[in-house]
Amino acid sequence: MKKTVLFVLLCLPFFLSAQVTNEGTPESWKWNTEKSIQSIQMPAFDLKALQDEDAIIDQLNDRPWRFGKEFVVNHHLNNAGEWNQLENGNRVWRIRYQSKGAVTMNFLFEDFYIPQGATVYLYNNERTDLLGAYDFNQNSDERVLGTWLVDGEDVWIEYHEPARVKNQGKLMIGKVVHGYRSQSQFAVEKGLNDSGNCNHDVDCPIGEFEDLKNHNKKGVGILLSGGSGFCSGSLINNTANDGTPYFLTANHCFSNPANWAFRFNWISPNPICASTANSTNGDITQTLSGAQLKARRAPSDFCLVEINSPIPSGWDVVWIGWDRTDDIPAKTWGIHHPAGDIMKVCVDDDAPGRLTQN
Template identity: 25%
Template sequence: MLTSGVFAQGASKQEAPKVDGLLLEVSLTTKAPPKLVAPEIPAYQIVLPKTVPPPKETPASNRSQSFKQEIGYVLPAERPMLASAPWQRLPDGSAVCRVVLRSEEAVGLRVQLSGSFGSDGLELRVYDPAGTVVLGPYSSPRFSDEKTWWSPTIFGDAIGLEFHLSAGAPFPPQMPEISAVAYLNCDCAFAPGNPLGCHNDVTCSPDWANEASAVARITFISGGSCAACTGALLDRQANDGSPLMMTANHCIGTQAEANSLEAFWFFQTPTCNGAPPNPNNVPRTLGSVRLKRYTDADWVLLGLYQKPPSGYFLGWDAGDWDSEDDATGIHHPQASFKRISFGESDGSTSNREFCDQNNNNCFEADVWDVEYTSGTAEPGSSGSPVFDSARRVRGTLSGGESGCPTITKRYGRFDEAFPALSPYLFDIADPVYVDRAFTGEERGTFSQPIDSVYQASFAVTAGHEIRIKAGNYPETFTIWRPMTLKAIGGTVVIGQ
């Protein structure tokens, strides 16, 4: 149900498109937290290599630093790990297989499963052996085209996997295998004093609570590294809650990175300057699809695989941004809990170069310059939104100079990225057309269809229609917004 938030009318040829923030009613029904099926059964123990501490930071150069935060690394599995794990029948006829992987000195662990599971009644729960959390059950997770899936992270030196097979299902089940392990070695989520001491706790600004609820700490796998940035939900002209997330292209630049996305929601203090929560216990969503990007302004738009727990979607303005306007940023510096920064817009820069802390992975972007006088931003803040005085998003953080205010940070320009993103945000086709064979610029129209049914499900207005050209679409996905799928020109087969 729509409870507030209105599309800003009157966008004419002279006035750029803009949309206000949207607050959707979130169900107050609370489900009982998941529990292990058979916690009394001893788990099969697997000892992983000791986690290597992060290297010492390289002193920053005089270049603008990009603000993606490395928080760990990935190693391939050295051997089949699950094949030797025993199964045990339970009195009700079902069966469980319980495994604990442990790495000394790990801050957190995450596993990549390859193959598939769920078609024969198998489900997985991921848990903290120390007892803080149980996640799942996962019965049909969305595997990548390479048939891999990244589990949620468990913070601590061990991660538990409990596979459960329902009674009467074929035994033994088709099991996936662990193909890689992510070793987190940055304790930033647990060390509130780790970022610079000039940050502002977002909870101390309660008038920004709605906007803050739309901002998430995001982590993902990037090559052989685990990395962290910030993302946020964006509203659109339809005001229908399509789960669209903005972040920086230098954070999520590939579909493999998007698949591995893990978004942590409400990772913020419960009271002003209070203690942050254990990240094991905050809501999270897994996975995303890369919908559109505009590299010249460091923008990417993602569609979340799972429904976000936040009901607020940020407004935006695709017009020019005057200097000396109020500017506010909300972000997760060094992958820690949520902060807020205040300052003003200070013009723009074209083709600004950004590099990481080792002066590698450089890129250029057209940016808005923002001078912060209270608060700052750091690695981990990349991809976060900056708001103007009307509380509309104007950019996504690309980087900037390191240090405390007064300090300049630089945000990829939304006004430049908007034409590329608009098929999902403003110029929404109705109906939305899909043709798997189409190879040109996709806008969802009859002449420029989208080549994926799932991607089209993020573009279509809730309750409206997707028209799919006859053919086979080897996609598996879950749709939870109302819409109609209609075949045109013959039979459409999805999922085979």
């Protein structure tokens, strides 16, 4: 007989260095003359049919919360997009996608290798939303990468390659995801404000757990699984206390972790407490891409991965602790992103039960 009891009790902070995403400026933004290129148009699809499916699937709670329609493509540096040669010998490759009506767009690279000094940025045509720079720190043995979301229906991908690493970079886009409901656009999304009434904005007071909650919320994240679904999870500590970026989530969220993307500290700046009014969106965009599977098990529905990149020190995150004892607390509380919603907290005033597995 095997007994499994896991309780979140404490968090320990770590401070590491890595390149922070969503900083810097794409090379083309510095050009005096705009050099536009023809966009690649994604085909129309039956949105109503997907929404009807979602109405059923969303009630099951046994899979990631779907937000997007995937389109399979095969676009790389040599068969699509446009190259521009710069006077200093560097080169810029850009490709532009449009998908009518998309709230967001995101991408899965089936081949991703960035040499040192080269960068990749994603941004919308209005230049109001920017992801990057992705650089050599995001390289992995599997040479794949899933991006976070860019707001809008007209999105550019830009690769800047220094002359000294000419032809060393490899980019192949395998999927374009049309986000038809999204965690970042609360006016039209289902994710924001879609959780149940028992979930309150994480900055709402919860009494005796308040201090622990305010610390632990820094370790909770939302992950993008499979390119088109959301799940919750948290950074989890190890016995070495060395800041290894382990991330614990549910097994029903599993897809290839190399394509996952993570977002931390997505918290409403104006918490809604003791009310069913809608939460307002948070503007912090702290994202990382890619992870490696460490362990997972279906009966207990857990999945442990290690994020490929260290967590930037400026993000002010913590690693959540755990307890192997059989002690059962009188009450519990939890922090998560239910149904892709902005970070929430809930309290259970009853003691948890014990699960015994053969």
